[in-house]
Amino acid sequence: MNEDITRHEFDTVVIGSGLAGLRAALEASGACSVAVIAKMYPTRCHSTAAQGGIAAALGNEDHDLPEWHYYDTTKGSDFLGDQDAIEVMCEDALRTVVELEHMGVPFSRTPDGRIAQRRFGGHTKEFGRAPVRRACYSADRTGHAIVFALYEQCQLRNVRFFPEFHVLDIVVREGTCHGVVAMEISTGRVHVFSSKATVVASGGYGRVFKTTSNAHASTGDCLSILLNRGLPLEDMEFFQFHPTGLYGLGILVTEGARGEGGILLNGHGERFMERYAPTIKDLAPRDMVSRAILSEVREGRGIDGREYVHLDLTRIPGRIIEERLPEISTFCRIYLGIDPSEEPIPVLPTAHYAMGGIPTDIDGRVFINEKGDTVTGLYAAGECACVSVHGANRLGCNSLLDTVVFGRRAGMAIKKDISSLAMGDIKPSEIDRTISMLEGFINSKGLEKVGRIRSQMQKIMMDKCSVFRHRDGLKRAVEDMDAYAYLAGNVSIKDKTRRFNTELLEAIELQHLLNLAQAVARSSLQRTESRGAHYREDYPERDDKNWLKHTFIYKKDSEWKFSYRPVVIRRFQPEERRY
Amino acid sequence: MKYHLFRIKRYDPDRSPSVWWDDFKVKMEPTDRVLDGLIRIKDTIDGSLTFRRSCAHGICGSCAMKINGKNRLACQSIIKNMPDRIVIEPLQTLPVIKDLVVDMEGFFEKNDLVMPYLINDEPPPERERLQSPEEQHRILESITCIMCGSCTSSCPVFWSDKKYLGPSALLKAYRFIFDSRDRAQDERLKRILHSHGLFRCHSIFNCVEVCPKEIDITSHIARLKRLALKKGLKG
Numbered sequence: 001m002n003e004d005i006t007r008h009e010f011d012t013v014v015i016g017s018g019l020a021g022l023r024a025a026l027e028a029s030g031a032c033s034v035a036v037i038a039k040m041y042p043t044r045c046h047s048t049a050a051q052g053g054i055a056a057a058l059g060n061e062d063h064d065l066p067e068w069h070y071y072d073t074t075k076g077s078d079f080l081g082d083q084d085a086i087e088v089m090c091e092d093a094l095r096t097v098v099e100l101e102h103m104g105v106p107f108s109r110t111p112d113g114r115i116a117q118r119r120f121g122g123h124t125k126e127f128g129r130a131p132v133r134r135a136c137y138s139a140d141r142t143g144h145a146i147v148f149a150l151y152e153q154c155q156l157r158n159v160r161f162f163p164e165f166h167v168l169d170i171v172v173r174e175g176t177c178h179g180v181v182a183m184e185i186s187t188g189r190v191h192v193f194s195s196k197a198t199v200v201a202s203g204g205y206g207r208v209f210k211t212t213s214n215a216h217a218s219t220g221d222c223l224s225i226l227l228n229r230g231l232p233l234e235d236m237e238f239f240q241f242h243p244t245g246l247y248g249l250g251i252l253v254t255e256g257a258r259g260e261g262g263i264l265l266n267g268h269g270e271r272f273m274e275r276y277a278p279t280i281k282d283l284a285p286r287d288m289v290s291r292a293i294l295s296e297v298r299e300g301r302g303i304d305g306r307e308y309v310h311l312d313l314t315r316i317p318g319r320i321i322e323e324r325l326p327e328i329s330t331f332c333r334i335y336l337g338i339d340p341s342e343e344p345i346p347v348l349p350t351a352h353y354a355m356g357g358i359p360t361d362i363d364g365r366v367f368i369n370e371k372g373d374t375v376t377g378l379y380a381a382g383e384c385a386c387v388s389v390h391g392a393n394r395l396g397c398n399s400l401l402d403t404v405v406f407g408r409r410a411g412m413a414i415k416k417d418i419s420s421l422a423m424g425d426i427k428p429s430e431i432d433r434t435i436s437m438l439e440g441f442i443n444s445k446g447l448e449k450v451g452r453i454r455s456q457m458q459k460i461m462m463d464k465c466s467v468f469r470h471r472d473g474l475k476r477a478v479e480d481m482d483a484y485a486y487l488a489g490n491v492s493i494k495d496k497t498r499r500f501n502t503e504l505l506e507a508i509e510l511q512h513l514l515n516l517a518q519a520v521a522r523s524s525l526q527r528t529e530s531r532g533a534h535y536r537e538d539y540p541e542r543d544d545k546n547w548l549k550h551t552f553i554y555k556k557d558s559e560w561k562f563s564y565r566p567v568v569i570r571r572f573q574p575e576e577r578r579y
Numbered sequence: 580m581k582y583h584l585f586r587i588k589r590y591d592p593d594r595s596p597s598v599w600w601d602d603f604k605v606k607m608e609p610t611d612r613v614l615d616g617l618i619r620i621k622d623t624i625d626g627s628l629t630f631r632r633s634c635a636h637g638i639c640g641s642c643a644m645k646i647n648g649k650n651r652l653a654c655q656s657i658i659k660n661m662p663d664r665i666v667i668e669p670l671q672t673l674p675v676i677k678d679l680v681v682d683m684e685g686f687f688e689k690n691d692l693v694m695p696y697l698i699n700d701e702p703p704p705e706r707e708r709l710q711s712p713e714e715q716h717r718i719l720e721s722i723t724c725i726m727c728g729s730c731t732s733s734c735p736v737f738w739s740d741k742k743y744l745g746p747s748a749l750l751k752a753y754r755f756i757f758d759s760r761d762r763a764q765d766e767r768l769k770r771i772l773h774s775h776g777l778f779r780c781h782s783i784f785n786c787v788e789v790c791p792k793e794i795d796i797t798s799h800i801a802r803l804k805r806l807a808l809k810k811g812l813k814g
Contacts, residue, residue: 048634049636098705102703103697104758111712141638152696152697156696186676215635217633451618
């Protein structure tokens with residue numbers, strides 16, 4: 001197989017063509033040669049699915065300040081977010097959004113031509129007093145609009161794209177990253193990318209769960225690869241369930257729908273969020289709204305006693321829906337056959353966003369341990385990373401901001417570091433590791449099938465490890481995930497050809513999903529408190545005395561280990577979280 | 580739940596030099612997507628069936644294919660709107676790599692020819708450039724393009740002239756030419772005025788018929804033509 005290997009050298013290799021990867025590539029392209037490796041065509045990335053907006057205290061519609069944004073994000077994170085990183089992000093938000101506009105992002109506009117802004121969950125003025133319009137948007141296609149602008153800018157700057165290349169390995173040896181081993185999907189040929197700097201911007205892994213807003217491609221391959229290389233993952237127990245997924249499908253309905261005046265109703269027609277969050281009601285943070293919806297359903301107040309509630313947009317003027325929420329109107333029409341300006345939308349929480357991930361400093365440098373030592377030449381940004389600005393629960397519109405702010409900062413760090421970094425040296429034995437993995441799948445005579453194990457994993461994770469968690473269920477999840485990981489070693493595939501072998505790629509992705517499911521279930525079991533999106537029915541209170549700290553999970557020789565890192569607290573001391 | 584027959588055009592040069600058809604009977608809910616059926620076939624009947632997919636709700640543009648004779652997204656094609664027999668082929672005219680996967684390289688390269696990025700060398704203001712809602716609305720429809728390729732693959736002009744820019748690239752040109760912030764209108768117009776460019780469009784409307792984002796592409800191209808004529812340019 002060796003003669004088929006193609007070698008490349010780039011100063012910087014970026015994995016992922018979503019917002020974080022594109023922004024990092026754009027920044028680094030000023031100083032060195034840059035390649036972007038993407039699982040799909042660049043514009044197919046999952047950032048395009050981001051709907052509602054990007055947060056910045058521009059003050060175009062309401063008086064607003066970055067420090068209010070800083071407070072909201074910290075409180076939204078249930079005080080687990082690192083405040084040095086949050087401050088950086090919120091302070092940089094204005095410059096970031098203006099820069100995106102200058103690059104050509106077609107934001108929706110106010111009557112006087114400035115960037116329009118709307119309300120969103122957990123965005124408040126004066127430290128929680130009332131909702132504020134902070135979300136900058138391009139109708140309900142904000143991610144799509146920004147992805148295209150950044151991709152276009154990268155083309156202008158001669159960033160080299162490798163579309164439909166599937167990353168198989170990231171070579172990290174003795175604290176230094178040497179580059180990436182990937183497969184050109186169309187030919188099945190192995191390509192080796194040596195680099196001075198490698199940026200992991202590979203997105204999330206929502207496909208661990210049965211009901212998710214995430215794309216099929218969101219399988220977290222690179223997080224799993226780094227875990228296998230002995231690097232830690234941070235805060236894996238914190239996974240966000242977005243309150244309003246289309247019932248039965250999990251397709252996202254933006255929080256912007258509530259920002260524009262939509263409300264949630266239970267089976268009695270009651271606006272139940274008034275009970276859970278008296279001040280900002282339906283615009284409470286996502287963790288609280290998701291729990292509220294499922295509490296209503298559990299207590300028999302779903303619609304007609306069934307397992308969903310209604311998102312009612314019928315009070316919003318049709319003109320506003322048409323102009324600001326066209327995409328979700330289309331979803332409702334296509335998938336449910338309803339017109340949201342006439343009928344309420346059946347919704348239920350859907351797995352949406354990983355707060356945890358690859359631990360980094362505020363310049364995207366990847367931590368090798370909880371002490372904060374970094375891997376030479378390895379950077380991460382976006383959903384796959386954990387800076388941590390989102391802590392235990394992310395606020396809406398902060399993910400797009402996170403990707404662009406910290407993607408750029410990773411690029412800036414590379415510019416600074418590049419002269420002292422050596423070109424990666426990927427050894428034949430490190431390539432053989434990948435080739436024997438591929439051959440293992442091709443030659444396997446096992447009886448297990450990818451689809452069956454994947455759907456069982458997704459079901460157990462949804463049942464035992466989603467919005468409500470309990471020791472008993474989590475123990476079961478840990479046991480089952482271990483068992484499935486074992487079974488997955490016995491998967492065989494029918495397609496033995498090299499050309500565009502998606503069956504092979506799905507088998508590889510399944511290994512990664514299970515690796516991450518194991519990490520999520522274990523991290524959830526060990527955190528014996530409730531904080532943000534991690535709610536333990538057997539430990540319903542937040543426990544700052546014991547748990548105001550980040551979890552680091554390691555996997556060494558199939559043994560899982562934990563250690564902890566203190567939370568950075570600056571301006572805002574932990575307080576009770578009321579809305 | 581009831582059975583639907585998926586009749587799928589297959590191609591894998593590593594297995595056979597010519598195309599063949601496979602039939603699969605799959606139990607589907609009326610609310611399922613055609614994409615769900617393809618995934619079910621891959622997971623439970625034939626793992627070698629090859630297609631692209633990602634977001635599954637019509638925003639990434641991966642799963643464009645020809646379904647019962649019309650280009651569309653498999654993730655936006657709902658079973659209850661389909662006959663019992665669902666015939667699926669790759670997007671026509673584009674080179675097939677395997678089964679339903681076509682080579683999109685040439686399609687994307689066409690876009691690169693129209694300078695697909697905002698050009699404005701004036702020093703940027705401290706805050707955002709102003710753009711009125713009316714000016715923004717002029718490009719609103721064009722920015723919703725997901726580059727799935729349905730339009731270009733359905734265009735008879737493209738069938739006979741593979742060098743034709745095609746509806747997608749022309750729409751991309753429109754998106755910048757009509758953006759009030761852009762300053763390269765004339766240069767971009769020149770890029771699309773050639774023997775394989777703007778005036779090759781004969782307003783056949785196939786692109787409009789298949790666009791999954793319901794973009795009135797032909798009208799956008801007509802506006803480009805009018806602008807070119809007004810400027811005394813015709814390729």
